[in-house]
Amino acid sequence: xxxxxxxxxxxxxxxxxxxxxxxxxxxxxxxxxxxxxxxxxxxxxxxxxxxxxxxxxxxxxxxxxxxxxxxxxxxxxxxxxxxxxxxxxxxxxxxxxxxxxxxxxxxxxxxxxxxxxxxxxxxxxxxxxxxxxxxxxxxxxxxxxxxxxxxxxxxxxxxxxxxxxxxxxxxxxxxxxxxxxxxxxxxxxxxxxxxxxxxxxxxxxxxxxxxx
Amino acid sequence: xxxxxxxxxxxxxxxxxxxxxxxxxxxxxxxxxxxxxxxxxxxxxxxxxxxxxxxxxxxxxxxxxxxxxxxxxxxxxxxxxxxxxxxxxxxxxxxxxxxxxxxxxxxxxxxxxxxxxxxxxxxxxxxxxxxxxxxxxxxxxxxxxxxxxxxxxxxxxxxxxxxxxxxxxxxxxxxxxxxxxxxxxxxxxxxxxxxxxxxxxxxxxxxxxxxxxxxxxxxxxxxxxxxxxxxxxxxxxxxxxxxxxxxxxxxxxxxxxxxxxxxxxxxxxxxxxxxxxxxxxxx
Numbered sequence: 174x175x176x177x178x179x180x181x182x183x184x185x186x187x188x189x190x191x192x193x194x195x196x197x198x199x200x201x202x203x204x205x206x207x208x209x210x211x212x213x214x215x216x217x218x219x220x221x222x223x224x225x226x227x228x229x230x231x232x233x234x235x236x237x238x239x240x241x242x243x244x245x246x247x248x249x250x251x252x253x254x255x256x257x258x259x260x261x262x263x264x265x266x267x268x269x270x271x272x273x274x275x276x277x278x279x280x281x282x283x284x285x286x287x288x289x290x291x292x293x294x295x296x297x298x299x300x301x302x303x304x305x306x307x308x309x310x311x312x313x314x315x316x317x318x319x320x321x322x323x324x325x326x327x328x329x330x331x332x333x334x335x336x337x338x339x340x341x342x343x344x345x346x347x348x349x350x351x352x353x354x355x356x357x358x359x360x361x362x363x364x365x366x367x368x369x370x371x372x373x374x375x376x377x378x379x380x381x382x383x384x385x
Numbered sequence: 386x387x388x389x390x391x392x393x394x395x396x397x398x399x400x401x402x403x404x405x406x407x408x409x410x411x412x413x414x415x416x417x418x419x420x421x422x423x424x425x426x427x428x429x430x431x432x433x434x435x436x437x438x439x440x441x442x443x444x445x446x447x448x449x450x451x452x453x454x455x456x457x458x459x460x461x462x463x464x465x466x467x468x469x470x471x472x473x474x475x476x477x478x479x480x481x482x483x484x485x486x487x488x489x490x491x492x493x494x495x496x497x498x499x500x501x502x503x504x505x506x507x508x509x510x511x512x513x514x515x516x517x518x519x520x521x522x523x524x525x526x527x528x529x530x531x532x533x534x535x536x537x538x539x540x541x542x543x544x545x546x547x548x549x550x551x552x553x554x555x556x557x558x559x560x561x562x563x564x565x566x567x568x569x570x571x572x573x574x575x576x577x578x579x580x581x582x583x584x585x586x587x588x589x590x591x592x593x594x595x596x597x598x599x600x601x602x603x604x605x606x607x608x609x610x611x612x613x614x615x616x617x618x619x620x621x622x623x624x625x626x627x628x629x630x631x632x633x634x635x636x637x638x639x640x641x642x643x644x645x646x647x648x649x650x651x652x653x654x655x656x657x658x659x660x661x662x663x664x665x666x667x668x
Contacts (some may be wrong), residue, residue, distance in 0.1 A: 176485040183483045184471065235470035235479075237436045238525075240459035267523050385436035 174280060177249035185232055190219045190257055198264035201272040207282045208269070208289065209330045214294055215261050216323060217306075222309065223254075224315040233312070233385050247309050247380040251373050253307060254305075258297045266290060282334050288347040291358030291365075292333055298365030299329050301372040309376035312383055388412045388533050388565035389433070389473070394442035396432045401589060403428050403454060406442070408584050408594045410567055412532075415555060417576035417597075418569035420586035421661050423572055427568035429586065430537050434464060446533060460487060462528020465536040469518055472511035476504060487529035488532065495528035516547035527558065534558070536568035540575050552579045573653035583653065587660055597653075606655050608632045609646030618645055623659045634659035 193215065200211045227233065227250075236246055269285040272345050283292070303325040307318030336343040346353055387409050394406040403425050410416045420426050431437045433444050435451055444451045446458045448649040471479055474497075484490040497507055502520040510518060519539055526534055540548045556579050558564050568578030570576065576583060576597065593600055607617070610630040617635065618624070634655060640648060651659075 176482075179485065180482045184474070184478070230472070230474075231468060231470035234466060234468040235483075237431075237434075237466050237468075238470075239483075240456050240462075242455055243435070361532060370609070382438070384431070 174245055174249065177239075178252050181249045181253035185227065185230070185250075185375060186223055186257070187226065190223060191260065193219055194257070194264040197261065198268035201265070201268035201285065202275075204276050205281050207330075207334050208272075208280070209283060209293065209296065209334060211265060212261060212293055213323075213326065213330070214259070216326060217301055218318075218354065219257065220254075220304070221315060221319055222251060223257075224319075228313060237385060243380055243385070246312070246379045246385070247287030247376045251301075251305060254301075255369065258301075261292060262290070262297070263295060270274040272361055281338065283337050284348045286348065287351065287354035288357035288361075291354075291361035292347070294365035295361040295368070296329060298372075300326050302368040302375075305356070305372040306375040306379060309379040310383070312380055331382055334363060372379060386412045387445070387527065388414075388447060389416075389567060390441045390443075390445040390448075391429075392445075394429065394432055394444065395440045396428055396437060397440050398428075400483060401425065403432060403460060403589045404491070404528070406586070406589075406591055408591060410565060410582060412447075412565050413563060414581040415566040415568070415579055416582040416584060417573075417580035418567065418584050418586065419504040419571065419573055419576065420569075421571060421655055421657065424586045426571075426586060427537055428589075430464075430535060430567075430569060433464070434459070434535065441640065443581050460489070460529070461532045463523070463529070463531030463534045465519070465522045465526060465534070465539055467519075467537050467539065467541070469510055469522075472623060473509055475507055475509050476644075478504040479510070480506065480525065483525055484529070489530045491528055491530060494530075495524065498524040498527060515542050516544070516551070519543070519551065523554070527562070527564075530562075532564060534564055534566045534568070536566070538569055538571070540570055540572055549578075555579050571657075573657055576653055585660070592660060600656070601650060602652070603637055604656050605635050605637050605640055606649045606651035607635050607640075607644075607646045613644070613646035617641075617646060625659075 188377075197211050197214050200206070200214070201208060228233070251296055272285055278286060283289050300322050304318050304322035308315050309363060333343075333347070337347055389408065389410040391406055391408050393584050394403065395574070396403040401423075406429055418426050418429070428437070432439045433451075434628050435455060447461060451458050480495070484492075484495075502517070504513075504517065504521055504522060504524065510521070515522065523534075540551060543551065552575055555566055555568075559566065582595065583597050583600045585592045593603070595603075607621070610628065614624065614631045614633075620639040621633040621635050624631045634651060
């Protein structure tokens with residue numbers, strides 16, 4: 174498994190996608206913006222490129238030659254994706270802190286605070302559960318799974334960004350005192366991680382049922 | 386010891402069924418796997434190696450069930466699928482990742498094969514000719530001391546000189562390494578040069594699986610006049626009419642002393658071609 178993950182990160186994924194979290198992080202310098210969008214650029218730019226690359230580079234031809242279990246193919250690809258998602262989160266936190274230091278924490282849309290990052294982790298969870306099991310139904314075609322995941326994550330993001338602008342009670346919960354933000358962070362982070370693990374488990378099962 | 390032992394291997398697709406495939410290949414020999422395009426050669430190989438899910442059957446490689454010891458078994462196999470990967474990466478880069486999967490990787494041996502095949506490890510895959518790409522894949526397979534080489538149509542797309550070189554290489558491998566080779570092809574002349582055993586598949590069913598000499602002895606090529614044809618028509622596997630009479634294939638055991646047609650040794654091509662045709666009609 175270690176070798177497979179190493180191959181996914183080193184050979185199968187273009188180095189640019191480790192630089193992308195830094196570039197997208199810079200979007201936090203835009204004042205008064207919908208900052209959840211930063212994560213969507215990862216879904217729309219990196220994910221189709223990475224998963225399209227598997228087909229383009231004949232990655233499954235290489236995998237068919239190697240002494241590995243089919244289940245581990247899904248696991249390694251998902252671990253590599255989790256790794257890049259974690260990078261996006263780390264850079265988002267760093268640039269988010271810099272944003273708050275420069276502009277202050279107030280934002281017309283969702284503030285950059287603890288709750289924001291919790292909702293961000295859950296956003297990745299929603300993306301993972303929408304995209305990965307659908308992709309590993311074929312392990313080749315990523316178009317429809319990505320459209321499906323884009324729709325679910327857009328609805329999810331809209332609920333928070335619109336709700337916070339429109340409804341005071343949402344602003345109170347998500348932009349209220351630190352304890353309130355902490356609760357949101359832990360609940361949503363836990364949910365996000367749970368959804369991601371579930372996505373992994375379903376994908377592992379689905380890849381066993383298909384012919385690569 | 387047998388390198389490959391397949392029992393009742395079955396895989397069902399909507400339009401094609403790999404039907405109860407049985408074959409055995411003893412260690413240290415070359416088996417050619419022949420059949421026309423779409424006969425089920427690649428499906429058999431992929432199902433055998435668990436790349437596609439089988440419906441039923443058992444595959445033993447070196448007496449180990451592949452389902453029970455998949456990684457251990459696959460570590461001893463060098464599989465060359467003919468499909469290239471990572472065309473824009475250099476040989477050096479691919480090898481860096483590839484070798485991590487094999488405990489038995491032998492760097493000196495790898496370098497010696499690179500030199501022998503005149504492969505420049507700084508070149509990209511797509512800078513190599515098809516023959517050189519194949520040599521690189523064989524280098525990867527041999528550098529981890531694969532005890533079984535499984536090659537899916539390795540000679541298709543190669544010019545006659547490259548094919549001949551490759552077949553010579555197979556024989557050298559068999560002589561110097563303790564390796565067994567199983568390779569599929571539809572170019573039967575390749576097998577006449579180097580195969581010890583032949584397995585012939587047609588429409589997902591194994592027609593014959595035996596030594597090359599036994600296979601060639603089991604059939605006879607017949608040619609004669611229309612009158613001769615009438616005499617033996619029912620015993621022929623198939624035949625083809627032409628201006629002067631007919632050509633056909635018959636099982637050796639079905640030949641009668643009273644037959645007047647000319648009877649001779651068939652080639653593997655003849656066996657494959659006549660099995661693919663129906664009586665009197667070449668498909």
